[in-house]
Amino acid sequence: MKIATLGPAGSNHELIARRYLERRCSDEGSVVLFAEFEEAFQALMAGQVSHLLQCTAHATHGDCVGRYMHRAYPVDTFIAGSKPLALIAQRAIARPTRVAIQPATRHYTDLTEYRIIEAPTTVAVAEGLLAGRFEAGICAEEVMAQAPEQLRLIQSLGPALDIWVIFATQPLPASSPLRLDAEV
Numbered sequence: 001m002k003i004a005t006l007g008p009a010g011s012n013h014e015l016i017a018r019r020y021l022e023r024r025c026s027d028e029g030s031v032v033l034f035a036e037f038e039e040a041f042q043a044l045m046a047g048q049v050s051h052l053l054q055c056t057a058h059a060t061h062g063d064c065v066g067r068y069m070h071r072a073y074p075v076d077t078f079i080a081g082s083k084p085l086a087l088i089a090q091r092a093i094a095r096p097t098r099v100a101i102q103p104a105t106r107h108y109t110d111l112t113e114y115r116i117i118e119a120p121t122t123v124a125v126a127e128g129l130l131a132g133r134f135e136a137g138i139c140a141e142e143v144m145a146q147a148p149e150q151l152r153l154i155q156s157l158g159p160a161l162d163i164w165v166i167f168a169t170q171p172l173p174a175s176s177p178l179r180l181d182a183e184v
Helices: 014-025 036-045 061-067 122-130 141-146
Strands: 001-007 030-034 050-053 073-081 085-090 098-101 115-118 134-138 151-158 161-168
Touching: 001 014, 001 036, 014 030, 014 050, 014 073, 014 161, 030 036, 036 050, 036 061, 050 061, 061 141, 085 141, 098 122, 122 134, 122 141, 134 141, 134 161, 141 151
Parallel strands: 001 030, 001 050, 098 115, 098 134
Antiparallel strands: 050 161, 073 161, 085 134, 085 151
């Protein structure tokens, strides 16, 4: 199995794709990371990958389902938690006023006291925090271990529990227990 999903390396999409291979495919297969889901779906359509993994919370999910209807079929779905997340700030800034977030994380905690800066991924938020570009941000809590003298925890948020979909170019048979639309 060769799974396409959203990068960059270290993203939750990569983490969940690797977990999927480990648990459902005896760790057989590989993960190919793409910058955008449009590229990943094109690779699936071209046969460059056998499957595609997408989180249903991703902003493009509904558009991708519609755009690839009758060409990319959901063949598996499951629930999985992300890396534990946290609201993290620069130690040198006593009271941050701006927070970087990936848009899907905007409601994970009360951010009303902050000016929001949108980033494409939680990995980009982490990179911005480590580079000192962001005062605060929501990203994987593990990033604090990379710079404990620079970063501090404001609030631990835990993992996000999301629904994930695996797509392929062939639909499931009508007899599949995942198919509730078909008569059995």
